[in-house]
Amino acid sequence: MKALVYDAYGPPDVLRFEEVDRPVPRADEVLVQVHAVSVNASDWETLVGSPAYSRIGGLRRPRIRTLGSDIAGRVEAVGPDVTRLKVGDEVFGDNLDRKGGFAEYAIAREKVLAVKPPGLSFEEASAMPQSAVIALQGIRGAVRPGQHVLINGAGGGTGAYAIQLAKLDGAEVTGVDNAAKLDFMRAVGAEHVVDYTRTDFTRAGKRYDLVLDLAGHHSVLAHRRALARRGRYRWVGGSVGTLFQVLIAGPLVGGQRLLVVRPNTTDLLTMASLCTAGTLVTHIDRRFPLDETPAALRHVGEGRALGKVVVTVR
Ligand SMILES: NC(=O)c1ccc[n+]([C@@H]2O[C@H](COP(=O)([O-])OP(=O)(O)OC[C@H]3O[C@@H](n4cnc5c(N)ncnc54)[C@H](OP(=O)(O)O)[C@@H]3O)[C@@H](O)[C@H]2O)c1
Secondary structure: OEEEEOOOOOOHHHOEEEEOOOOOOOOOEEEEEEEEEEEOHHHHHHHHOOOHHHHOOOOOOOOOOOOOOEEEEEEEEEOOOOOOOOOOOEEEEEOOOOOOOOEOEEEEEHHHEEEOOOOOOHHHHHHOHHHHHHHHHHHOOOOOOOOEEEEEOOOOHHHHHHHHHHHHOOOEEEEEEOHHHHHHHHHHOOOEEEEOOOOOHHHOOOOEEEEEEOOEOOOHHHHHHHEEEEEEEEEOOEOHHHHHHHHHHHHHHOOEEEOOOOOOHHHHHHHHHHHHOOOOOOOEEEEEEHHHHHHHHHHHHOOOOOOEEEEEOO
């Protein structure tokens, strides 16, 4: 089968296509014929090996040769302990621990896969797993009607879902991203937008009940300036320095914590049903064929994507 592989961290030039053996599922694993796979910031980070946390499991060189976590496709074979899924099922999920989606077939553990609702195309389904679940776990239970929510890095894949969820909960939403994404964030539902290259939201004099930080680079003291009394700050991604500050000092300054997102098929199906009902919209910026996956990664990594980028494999 055709697979996009790499053996050293670096720019997309380190990637190459190889013919490799089709993997065989072990006991609790499923072989998925990949129809579509979306690109996440985490794919880019694990390609270039930065921030440092992206090297967990492979400090000097990547442990997994083929990237691609968010897969949607058809079950081709199952291991002997697989009970829920069968050959032919259409499935989707966040295959973060195995990856391998930038290929014609990928191995995933049964527990990370859900049966794809028939109302979602493979492309839409592949766009959801990581981004939609981060957004749900970041917003759910944290927002009351009329509250002010700021989403930092709101113009990307996760941000587009997070804006919509905060609006559904009745919040007034501010989206922060670069100038090219301001109109997009407004179109998705943000009332206010901030260009982070011109304005530091922590110094703009406004306070928020929730800051969901998808691109956290500020200090815990800066976050405190931006939080209302009893406001909450959730760090999802960004610099390692900020990550450590939030871990160590976050609880001391109040309301600041790291959001560890785990693939969760119940949450994924919750988000999928909101999409099939038309309550949420999946914003797919561009589609690339498998042969152009390096360009798809570059599009996300260089910050040009408005919402999600999908690689169509079949
Ligand atoms: N905590 C967890 O368990 C967990 C699990 C999986 C993923 N993640 C993280 O979740 C994050 C969200 O990923 P995603 O897929 O939504 O990423 P994405 O599509 O790349 O969106 C991130 C957005 O942030 C913007 N941005 C970059 N630097 C910024 C800054 N200083 N201030 C404001 N915005 C900035 C980017 O735009 P430009 O770069 O164009 O400016 C981009 O639009 C990633 O950091 C990923 O590592 C966390």
